[in-house]
Amino acid sequence: FAFVVALRDFIDSVASSSPARLALIVFVLVIMLFTTLLSLPAAASNGQVTPFHDALFTAVSAVCVTGLTTVSTALHWTFFGQLVILIAIFVGGLGILTLASLMALMVSRRLGVRGKLIAQEAMNAGRLGEVGTLLKIVITTSVVVEIVLALVLVPRFMILGESFGKAVWHGVFYSISAFNNAGFTPHSDGLVPYEADPWILTPLMVGVFLGSLGFPVMMILLSQGFRIRKWNLHTKLTIQVSLILVLVGMVGFAAFEWNNSKSIGNLSDGDKLLHSIFASIMTRSGGFNLVDMQSLEPVSRVFTDALMFAGGGSASTAGGIKVTTLAVMFLAIAAEARGDADVKIYGRTIPQGTMRVAISVIIMGATFVLLATGALLIISNAPLDQVLFEVISAFATCGLSTGLSSQLPPAGVYVLTVLMFAGRVGTITLAAGLALRQRRQLFHYPEERPIIG
Amino acid sequence: FAFVVALRDFIDSVASSSPARLALIVFVLVIMLFTTLLSLPAAASNGQVTPFHDALFTAVSAVCVTGLTTVSTALHWTFFGQLVILIAIFVGGLGILTLASLMALMVSRRLGVRGKLIAQEAMNAGRLGEVGTLLKIVITTSVVVEIVLALVLVPRFMILGESFGKAVWHGVFYSISAFNNAGFTPHSDGLVPYEADPWILTPLMVGVFLGSLGFPVMMILLSQGFRIRKWNLHTKLTIQVSLILVLVGMVGFAAFEWNNSKSIGNLSDGDKLLHSIFASIMTRSGGFNLVDMQSLEPVSRVFTDALMFAGGGSASTAGGIKVTTLAVMFLAIAAEARGDADVKIYGRTIPQGTMRVAISVIIMGATFVLLATGALLIISNAPLDQVLFEVISAFATCGLSTGLSSQLPPAGVYVLTVLMFAGRVGTITLAAGLALRQRRQLFHYPEERPIIG
Ligand SMILES: [K+]
Ligand SMILES: [K+]
Numbered sequence: 001f002a003f004v005v006a007l008r009d010f011i012d013s014v015a016s017s018s019p020a021r022l023a024l025i026v027f028v029l030v031i032m033l034f035t036t037l038l039s040l041p042a043a044a045s046n047g048q049v050t051p052f053h054d055a056l057f058t059a060v061s062a063v064c065v066t067g068l069t070t071v072s073t074a075l076h077w078t079f080f081g082q083l084v085i086l087i088a089i090f091v092g093g094l095g096i097l098t099l100a101s102l103m104a105l106m107v108s109r110r111l112g113v114r115g116k117l118i119a120q121e122a123m124n125a126g127r128l129g130e131v132g133t134l135l136k137i138v139i140t141t142s143v144v145v146e147i148v149l150a151l152v153l154v155p156r157f158m159i160l161g162e163s164f165g166k167a168v169w170h171g172v173f174y175s176i177s178a179f180n181n182a183g184f185t186p187h188s189d190g191l192v193p194y195e196a197d198p199w200i201l202t203p204l205m206v207g208v209f210l211g212s213l214g215f216p217v218m219m220i221l222l223s224q225g226f227r228i229r230k231w232n233l234h235t236k237l238t239i240q241v242s243l244i245l246v247l248v249g250m251v252g253f254a255a256f257e258w259n260n261s262k263s264i265g266n267l268s269d270g271d272k273l274l275h276s277i278f279a280s281i282m283t284r285s286g287g288f289n290l291v292d293m294q295s296l297e298p299v300s301r302v303f304t305d306a307l308m309f310a311g312g313g314s315a316s317t318a319g320g321i322k323v324t325t326l327a328v329m330f331l332a333i334a335a336e337a338r339g340d341a342d343v344k345i346y347g348r349t350i351p352q353g354t355m356r357v358a359i360s361v362i363i364m365g366a367t368f369v370l371l372a373t374g375a376l377l378i379i380s381n382a383p384l385d386q387v388l389f390e391v392i393s394a395f396a397t398c399g400l401s402t403g404l405s406s407q408l409p410p411a412g413v414y415v416l417t418v419l420m421f422a423g424r425v426g427t428i429t430l431a432a433g434l435a436l437r438q439r440r441q442l443f444h445y446p447e448e449r450p451i452i453g
Numbered sequence: 454f455a456f457v458v459a460l461r462d463f464i465d466s467v468a469s470s471s472p473a474r475l476a477l478i479v480f481v482l483v484i485m486l487f488t489t490l491l492s493l494p495a496a497a498s499n500g501q502v503t504p505f506h507d508a509l510f511t512a513v514s515a516v517c518v519t520g521l522t523t524v525s526t527a528l529h530w531t532f533f534g535q536l537v538i539l540i541a542i543f544v545g546g547l548g549i550l551t552l553a554s555l556m557a558l559m560v561s562r563r564l565g566v567r568g569k570l571i572a573q574e575a576m577n578a579g580r581l582g583e584v585g586t587l588l589k590i591v592i593t594t595s596v597v598v599e600i601v602l603a604l605v606l607v608p609r610f611m612i613l614g615e616s617f618g619k620a621v622w623h624g625v626f627y628s629i630s631a632f633n634n635a636g637f638t639p640h641s642d643g644l645v646p647y648e649a650d651p652w653i654l655t656p657l658m659v660g661v662f663l664g665s666l667g668f669p670v671m672m673i674l675l676s677q678g679f680r681i682r683k684w685n686l687h688t689k690l691t692i693q694v695s696l697i698l699v700l701v702g703m704v705g706f707a708a709f710e711w712n713n714s715k716s717i718g719n720l721s722d723g724d725k726l727l728h729s730i731f732a733s734i735m736t737r738s739g740g741f742n743l744v745d746m747q748s749l750e751p752v753s754r755v756f757t758d759a760l761m762f763a764g765g766g767s768a769s770t771a772g773g774i775k776v777t778t779l780a781v782m783f784l785a786i787a788a789e790a791r792g793d794a795d796v797k798i799y800g801r802t803i804p805q806g807t808m809r810v811a812i813s814v815i816i817m818g819a820t821f822v823l824l825a826t827g828a829l830l831i832i833s834n835a836p837l838d839q840v841l842f843e844v845i846s847a848f849a850t851c852g853l854s855t856g857l858s859s860q861l862p863p864a865g866v867y868v869l870t871v872l873m874f875a876g877r878v879g880t881i882t883l884a885a886g887l888a889l890r891q892r893r894q895l896f897h898y899p900e901e902r903p904i905i906g
Contacts, residue, residue: 256831298837299830306823329816336813352805359812360789363782366819370759377752378709384751384838 067183067399183287214316249280287399520636520852636740667769702733740852
């Protein structure tokens, strides 16, 4: 009992001095737990203890909803192992700040204001009342969307000849993996057998896209529907930029790959289009793939790099620098080119402070990618093309892969592990959590601000 | 005579409405002139008209002080051709805004205030009086430094067995090429024969480094010497960051290449160090090389990419996003991580507006590099590693090369030509010069600002 009190006091004190640090600690504990579970002989189909770097990598990849793998999800892990991965995805998909508030809520009772603060920061939902209510909405939304997706998928798997039990398992796995932008597949050859099956691909695309918008946007959609005028700035920017990126990605992928017989060149025009829109949406950071990334044209991989780096919405299951960061950046540059003093959009001014956060997120992200690329070029013999793709996929928690992850020696595996962790936690939270001096909210402006990072 | 008046009126009107546009027009005219001269049969050693894309590329490479080549400078061009290149380097090294003020000064007499404004923008020298005085200082400084360098180099070439005439020609060529960060060499195998000759390499390094600091810094050094307290913020930042980059570049190059027998692995330790510091300084954007860039480790090329992208000082003969841009960026991120409202350094606050310029320069630069990389991946069959190196070298007007420029079809040559032009003009000036609406100086803050871009 004395231990519980001591723990409670410790959490209270960390939470009051630095919510970011509490979030970091909780996240590390969650990863340690899942690494331990995956290390159990019962988790591996060979009945052995999985090597530490593989267990850690898989746990981080699942909790950080990335989807990169060093061992085959379908072949290496038992049903128990896959269930652990699935639970890790669900928990990880809630996000680091949500997890921290959840922890605070469960362990401490004196945490009222601080816990609320963490949750508010996580959701950017200033007016929503209680922490409990907020978390309930997040979890309910996730579960409802996942159930709906599963209800669509299960019958299809049964029609395709799977037993009821197997179909339910696969339906649930894919729906959780899709909504959480995790990109894990329970089939050993992934989605390739369904590459022309819209009944399977459409729910996956819908799940990934919804998940990539983020909880703050989903809450506005739940309460306001499509009354666009009532949306806040963050929702408008997130949805607009996400749609633009999906469109650009689709056009680009189609243009670059249309006649590439190694990828989609030999398919019907309809299937080529389906492949293009699927490939584009998966860069939000879904991470499912229909064609081997190594068979794409080199320019498509660089194009995909850029889209993955952009990523999805803030406080979402997606990664990357986030679409609002991108939006703020381009608005600032446009204002600069026009000579405007203020950065304006939809009748709102974007505060200078927000731009500084945006630039920090972008430059710190680029620096992480550069350093990891250098490290992997030294560690592996892979060409820059392939290394950069895997590094950006890990940092943006996207999970698309040329297969490099499974070929790397342990040192390289650890580099990608750190990248996934940093990418999911967010460079800003990471910096704030590690900093000695405590960082509080910077913005005291009257303007409305989108979330960055 | 009516024509001269019309021309004068035209220049007056462009200069008053948009100095950036005047500068762009002047720069394009200069490039057209040198392209024409290089197209003359007298310029090519085969006595033929050089193909347009090669003549244009060489003219742009020389005027933009880049040093990339599609044809061998020593073998393809006659003495006349090489002289044209050398004059182009000297003219181009003055910089686009200096050229515009020079043009304004020569053609117009009614341009007083505007001409002064262009020159001030070019030099960031608010208190210096007359345009003429300013330009005189710039040109005098260039010529004096180049003469000193030549006086050191000529005797060495004579000792190495060259005739007096040849030694003078080579000495003058190398000194102009070095101070202007141009990277052109009059020897067919470049500097490789002198790879262990400090008497030749040192003046080249000094010339490149001085040139890369920029005229505003050199003027402060001329007037204040090393009384560091009297330096302005721009000078302090430029020199500090330049030195840090040289040091980091040297350590990195040495660390990555020390045991690479294809590059410096078989040299003595002293020569390895000399190679490392030379390679590092040349990324400022000198562009001379002692070893084949293709024989470096892949990680060294990516490392060099990053250093080239950073580039040299503002209003210098170097390219890249500029060291002060980098400094402002990192100071802003550090302030963000600490939670400081202001970005401070050396007892000064950096204005918010300056940060917006910095971010515009970086993101527009990265966008140019990304688009050109995509284009060259489609046009050529070269791997990403090689394409990215050539693209960044062109954009940062650095001139280091893996040899890709000379293997590209005309379409690829034009892509690099546009990159060198955009990189030298500067993305900000380019945007301002092309914009329909006129952009004026944005900063009305009382703080001191470093130059960006
Ligand atoms: K993912
Ligand atoms: K150069």
